[in-house]
Amino acid sequence: MQNLNRLFIRHGFLVEEIEEGRFDCRKETEENMMFLIETLDELFVAYTKIKGLLKIEETDIDEERWLRAVDFTYRGRTEMLQFGPGVDIPGIKNFDTYMAGIIRQLNRLGLSTTSCCDGHEKKLPSISFTRDTDITTVVKVLTVIGLPNVHVRNHSISIRAPRIQLLDAAEALSTFSPEDLKKDIEELKKQSFLMELESCLSIDGDSGDEEDIRDWVLSKLVNHADSLEVDSKGNILAVKVYGRGKGPVILLNAHLDTVCSFDEGREIIKDGNIWSSSSGILGADDRAGVAILLETLKRLDAKNFNGTVKYIFTVEEEIGLLGAKGVEANFLHDVDVAFVIDRRGTGDIVTSCGGYEKFCDDSFGEFIEETASNNGLPGWKCTAGGSSDTRIWASHGIQSVNLSAGYYHEHTADECLDVEGCLGTVELLLTVLSEGKKLREIIRSLKEMKKMIS
Template structure:
């Protein structure tokens, strides 16, 4: 369920949350506030609020977004847009904008990118935005791509936004709300990296030690909504989800991180940022394994716009810190077709963990070598296979899945000296993306491994070069 703050941003209202349920209204126009209060009044059976000229206080739980949309919508909404305001000097009236694109228009306006027309496609056509000035089309296109629009088509001052369903336009508006004006001169990769850091900070702000993962689980479920084909919570509390990309004829890969932290967060602690190094003002930071969760969620979003052909299963486990409890409880039926797993739950930088202590292998050496080669190919230095400790990786390996555990940038885990190198964390994301970009080669490697292991079981010698 979205918060009131999210609902306001996604649907175009410029209200700043000062405290829980208390919003500063001074940046919103009188006309838009009148429309908002009318909509809240329509939902009065479910919404308790107090409004003044400067402040809005809502004391009830937020409405489901579907209900909120039904209240915001009215016949002929969006007709006549642009007839009553000058986009460069005045704020548009939300009631004159199409329901699903109002949030995007208001965020572009906030960034100084002015529109004089828009359409959400009405569920039949592509959404579109018309810019007031042609010289703003390029930067607008850039930030729309960075914010999650998978493809844009421009013609003169007109920009068409190609999304699979118009509800995704609301997600784009929420993402755009994070962008700062000084980012507009940067490239798409820089902006996406800032989005990743924002998600990482959100996860590090959600408490949830072993057995108390409810809040982070709800966050994960909200982020997976619309990105996967199926998602469920099993009897242990693990989040299990999957998505088929393309025709699904390629490999089936598992991406995994755990939701719990070894301790609860210290009350009132804050995240201390010193450049790329983040730590906690008191107690643990929780990067073990919220950093891994951030990487896996970022992959679910990133894969939407790629040509990967195969299936991905996303598992977020509970109680990893107290004995791999969640992973051990995942039913075999969810794992039976998985070809390879990537776990993101290793301290430091550059480790591709392929065994527990060097005596319990997680994978065939060729799988680890493949990841090393991807790192080299993508210009990511320092990644090497190594032995490591126990993790959920051990459970997947016991199911016969080729598995590795990747460093995600934290050090000093389980102590109040825990730190996270956020740039190293982002490089882990780039490595995992590289694995999927090289999925055809991965499929060949996995076939070789199966052939070698079959020959080994049969006691037949096979010279490796014969199957290259």
């Protein structure tokens, strides 16, 4: 299910939710409002329209159901969508179904388009721009929001991505202002990540009550994973193949539950790079780990990684690693190494529980240390730690480590989060996975060592 406000953004309607179920429509054209009303009627959704406001009774709608309602034969057939001074913005019924949102957002940002096509699942989605539009800026912003495979030809681009991801792109672009486009790419990446991190930290869900955070994570994964499921325990299991897929199988893991519920009405307090809660826990254990993995997923397409990544977001970690214990062995049987993101502080590579229960061979931890140091990421060191899902993956014979997620004083009202530490963990993961040859060598060496011992 999708919140209606998100659906409107993803599909090109410039209406704004001012409170639950009430939308300000004054910025939208009469033509587009007629199309919106037609769509609601098609969906049999009750609404009331009064003086520029739209009150809608049903606030969550399945996106597949919505797509069926807004799609029709020959929609977007003209494709030529001229913009510029004195030229009216065409009604979004003239856009291909999957293009409406991204085109509205690009033009809102001042990146003026002239034509578009969503590819109709037969060719790559493409967009053409006016001569005065800076294509470098277009590529920059699309890369930041997770569309790195953009090919430029003259003043047109093609996007090597499924057209469903264009809807995600529209939603991500809606968070930027025209002034933001003046920032460099690293600033934009940070801004985009921090907004997602704040959203993640705003969703409650303690052990056994993870439904809301699970639905949110699923909405982020659904258009990016090659396979996606929720297992019988409630864990999210996702798989994505990168490159030719002829490489290592990596497990990335964080847990969905918090140790207790958020205090009602609490706010996130931001003091520079340090975030905390106005009351009760912040929930960075392990919402920070969840956000780090989602950001890694978004950025990994642009990196030189050839292999398979399995993502596991577990439930009920805080009450005995119950979700991880319930993951079927078949999902884990081909995993070479695992990275868990659920450790306090910054710079820790946890290789054992208390120094007595090893998660991996020393050489694997040392490889991560060395990779970080050689790539300008100082401070990462191997250490002993406490209990986490890492114990479960290690018990399956997987070389596993638990990496710092940037939080401190977890499980208390003094919990805080170093957001720069979060970004540092994203960079470490991307760097290690980009070291394809060295990663394959260490995995091969560890397998040979295991054979010799057995």
